[in-house]
Amino acid sequence: MPGSSPPRTSRLGKLPRCATGLTGLVRFARVWDGEPCPVADPAATATRLDEDTQTAYDALTPAGAELDPQRSAGLLAYNDSCSHRGLSHWADRFDDAPPLVPGVVNVSAEWVLKGVSDEEAAVALRRARAELVRQGWRVTEYENAAPNRTLRVTPDGSGGVSVSLRVDAFDGDRLLVGAYAEWARYPDGTPLDGRDRPRLPEPLAPAQLRKWLREGRRGRPHHGWRAAPSACTAVLL
Template identity: 40%
Template sequence: MRVTAVAGAAGALVLGTVGYTAYGAAEAAWTGKPYPVADPAAVARHLDARTQTVYEALALRPEATPAPDHRGDDGITARIYGACSARGLSHLLESMNDTGADQPRTAALRARFTLTGVTRPEWEEAVGRARQSLTAQGWTVASSDESAPVPSLTLTPPDTGPGSLAESASLRFDPAYHTLEVSAGSECASYPDGTAVDQEGRPADLPTGTAPTRPPGR
């Protein structure tokens, strides 16, 4: 009788453990893997500093100056639509819609400025300097299309910033307007509790992005 009781208790414990594990797995599948959490203001300041680092590596002549932001895309932007998809089976039906489903209180941040007065030969020299300088500091080339009609270069830094978010920095030259875009962006991250948001759900009170503030290294 005693052996039977012990075996029964052990069996109940195993079944309970299996049941709890199965419940945990089901809950994780239902809610989905959570996005990392990071303070959006801290991430914005960090990305803004990244653009300054890349700008210094370009070592452009002083005549390359900030361009007017006609499209309103420069500075600090927070993408909440079509960037950070809702995760988990609980959003399965929503994700089947044409627009998909976006994760609440989650955004992908970017810092960017545009320089004007850059010629194609100057771009080629500058991007070569930036590639050499940054890779020597541990950056890696993520993608390169420097011979395209609108050439670009994307690099990944050797370390991460707030929230240990994955990030990258990009250079893009538009020969039609003689402009060079410098940007840095991070993966999607959720806001900590208490973060103020605007009416659309973007983080409020983000810092203002800065155009180049340091003299070129050339």
């Protein structure tokens, strides 16, 4: 009608547009600040990685191998490479010593076997690959020809902190077994050591060889000896 006011637009009709704008802001914030790290208890992560390396040992069944304590790192939590994420920290990539993210660590478990010949390593890697695949691990890298013998696997599945497991032959008679978790933020109140790193439990794997050392036995376990099947399974945190 002449002189009548134009129809008023309902505010409800504007809500979808506002919601779209908020979604865009959230996405931009994630790109700008970076994806947040998952939160995980470092001690629990270390225990599970230790179990994963035990799983690898039981799959390898390296007869006659010994643990090499001097070259075994054990369970570690470190933040030496946990740099900030996101576009807001893009310039940090060009810094020789970029600032580290406080409260975020990588957790790993590593130990070394000695007395494993190249021929034994080749057989052990083939056996481990088949057994870990049977248990549900996914092979991401495999090379089994001298001088490069390596196996990389990850648990099949998703969710939680990503985990990887590796076995490498080196120095002619050594096998390195390691399990690694991605960066994760530890909860407030996590016990720290003297270097302000999370306290971790003592490693147990490979249980059979650590027991051998604790009992003070000398020499190599005899070649007819085999590891007992492990009850450990591959897990995601």
